[in-house]
Amino acid sequence: MPVPDPVPGLPPAYPSNGRAGRVVQALGARIVRGEMAPGAAVPTEEQLVAEYGVGRSSLREGIKVLAGKGLLESRTSAGTRVRSRESWNLLDPDVLRWRYHPEASDTDVAALADLRVALEPGAARLAAESAGPAARREVERAMADLWATVDDPDPRAFIEADLAFHRAVFVAGANDLLLYIHDVISVPMSAVRPLHTHSAGHNKETLPAHERVAVAIRRRHHRKAEEAMREIVEVAREDALRERPEDALRQCGPEGDQ
Incomplete structure (x- = not known):
């Protein structure tokens, strides 16, 4: 077997x-x-x-x-x-x-997307508050790699650069427990990332928010870093659920779409 x-x-x-x-x-x-x-x-x-x-x-x-x-x-x-x-x-x-x-189930994809929404905005806030010069440079370098790979016809290059950017943000937060959690969940993140990495055009649409995260970390604007990262992970969650329309209902509360 x-x-x-x-x-x-x-x-x-x-x-x-x-x-x-x-x-x-x-x-x-x-x-x-x-x-x-x-x-x-x-x-x-x-x-x-x-x-x-x-x-x-x-x-x-x-x-x-x-x-x-x-x-x-x-x-x-x-x-x-x-x-x-x-x-x-x-x-x-x-x-x-x-x-x-x-292949992940609809429920598992949604669980991971929710976890990212819960974790990553806070990590970006910590990065803006805590990052030293070397960590800020790593975030900037990762951002440059995102721009360099966004037009690559092979989506794997952009996916790798995107994963590296998000890890650089967690490293910049200078919290070993949070970084450990990120590294553990990088296993499923790598597996499901193609769900919301559709095309060069779509990927390029996400980069202004990534750029705002990098700039906010460099300038130590913790609220702006948190807000920009929240936009990124919310969009990623919508993309993942859009690929599984039967699961999109979980985003609707008693008053309709949220």
Whole structure:
């Protein structure tokens, strides 16, 4: 059975090149993608050994790793079973990778878009308040790379530059906890970014707001940085939901469109 491909450029948190890793990557993906329901018993050791072509010790190591990620629990009386989603380590890089790659559900795309709206404006505000000269230069350099790649016919160049710009803003905020969260969620961000990176023309429309973020950070205008970043992530959320029209209803409150 083939091991699921990782997101390009982002190695899995648990190495996949060993026999235990083969179990972790394949079985973990099946659980997170809903192929095994919460409470379901996993196949017997004999079945899994045959399915993955590993020994019992490697299988047991893989099961132990997945238990550590909150996906499985083993009990003497009930055997090994899938745990409910509430028990999963949702910020584990592997769990995020299985959740968002190769394709994310509508609900998962919306959850990530909402998280960006909650986090990134505040990060831009902190960057404007806290960035030192070197960090401000990195934001400016990342902004220049955005302009340099916006007309590239290969959208991957712009996507990489965009991800680098947003990370530079988090670095400039000088908050190690916030940067850690950003780096963790960069796994799903890389996977879903093509949803709102449609064309050179569309990408170019987003750059004035990015430029306002960079300028506000340079000038230490924290409110302007926050407002400009909020515009960026709100537009990104609208783009992501537009690609999934059935999910757009969640943006409507009791009084209609917000």
